[in-house]
Amino acid sequence: MPDQIAENPERPSAQTLGEKCLEAALGAIGEKGVEQLSLRDIARRLGVSHQAPYKHFASRDDLLAEVIRRCLQDFATALQDSERDEEGERLPPRDAMLSLGQTYLGYALSKPLEYRLMFGTAWPSVARDRKLDKDARAAFDVLKARLGAIRPLSPAEALENDAMFVWSTMHGLASILQSEAMTYLGVEKAREEAMAHYVMGCVDQTLRSLGYDAPQPVGPSP
């Protein structure tokens, strides 16, 4: 059972097909939706036999899980990178938090395909075995750390609660925006952006009232 191939880049051509499969899968999902993802289709796209992809992925769901993992890692990296500005300078904690929100929403809107794949689709059952949860947790940890930077004295549990509130709203808003929900609720496209901005303002205001107003430096006493 291969199952764990395509990890260490030894030979160039050997790994290429597995990698090409991942790319092609993302493209295929973009064209026809994740429901229509078919191993035979991507084999056809790559001009190989319908069985070739099985040398790199144990099953259709295995390929899908791997695609999702790439997305999760890319997403977590984007969130992490939002801590610094264009010049690579670390932003002050509060600005970093706002930047995180912008990045989160921007990612969901600019890569709706990937976002839906990560958070809008039921993960294939093999996701558990493939330890996808570890990659998902990385993204949530960025959020917790960002809040913790503003209030380093807060207990971890309080930070986690607040992070859950922020995540809930951001995730809900992103889900609504990237689905056609706004459209079939009768909201015109022009107002969508304004509404999204408003909702984010609500989160900001709530955080402020929760004490995430100004950066709280580490106190002098132990």
Place this chain on the structure above:
Amino acid sequence: MPDQIAENPERPSAQTLGEKCLEAALGAIGEKGVEQLSLRDIARRLGVSHQAPYKHFASRDDLLAEVIRRCLQDFATALQDSERDEEGERLPPRDAMLSLGQTYLGYALSKPLEYRLMFGTAWPSVARDRKLDKDARAAFDVLKARLGAIRPLSPAEALENDAMFVWSTMHGLASILQSEAMTYLGVEKAREEAMAHYVMGCVDQTLRSLGYDAPQPVGPSP
């Protein structure tokens, strides 16, 4: 093209199979997930030929869309009913709003299957033709009306903005709770409920600071 059958209950036996299909579909989805929903499977469950369901539904997606519609209607009714207490008495506006939140989350948790079907799965493409959006809008309208009851003087646009914030958070929280997200983020089951309660408290507090504190009676001036 039949397409619009199973609407008016004329003969008892004629409509039964269509209805049975809907029930069986909901059951099948509960057992094997919406991805695995198969017309042939439900035909088998009902002991009829693999083509019999096609006399009542034009396609697999058509059946699925109809299932979703039933869920949406049931959901909207539940939200609407939350306006009254056990004795059928109308709650005061603010209490009605809180009751709506409880009902929303309770529905998502007690009927995760239906909730995911409505808001967690990509609607089949025929949903547009079948005018599912009308049913979805009914649920959102309940929320807007509930907020409007507290602040009858607010312009519709402001109410819609605030409704979007409430909906975003509630939807995000519900999505997170009914997926296994909390589990693979390492939150133990015991804390889940407390976190959900905390997040709802955040929404409540935000609404309060937005002026939805006390019921605002209709003013005397036009």
Place this chain on the structure above:
DNA sequence: CTCCAGTGGTAGACGCTGTCTACTAAGAAA
């Protein structure tokens, strides 16, 4: 009464899918 159209069911076929098994060619290792 007869005819005939519509309605709800059956059966068969087609092309698609995932996946199992067997086979082959190339290269590395013994």
Place this chain on the structure above:
DNA sequence: TTTCTTAGTAGACAGCGTCTACCACTGGAG
């Protein structure tokens, strides 16, 4: 040289949605 692994091919099978054809029953119109 022989043998083992790897990455590909090809064939087969069952399950799926859906198209088409066929059959039985109903209820009116003539």
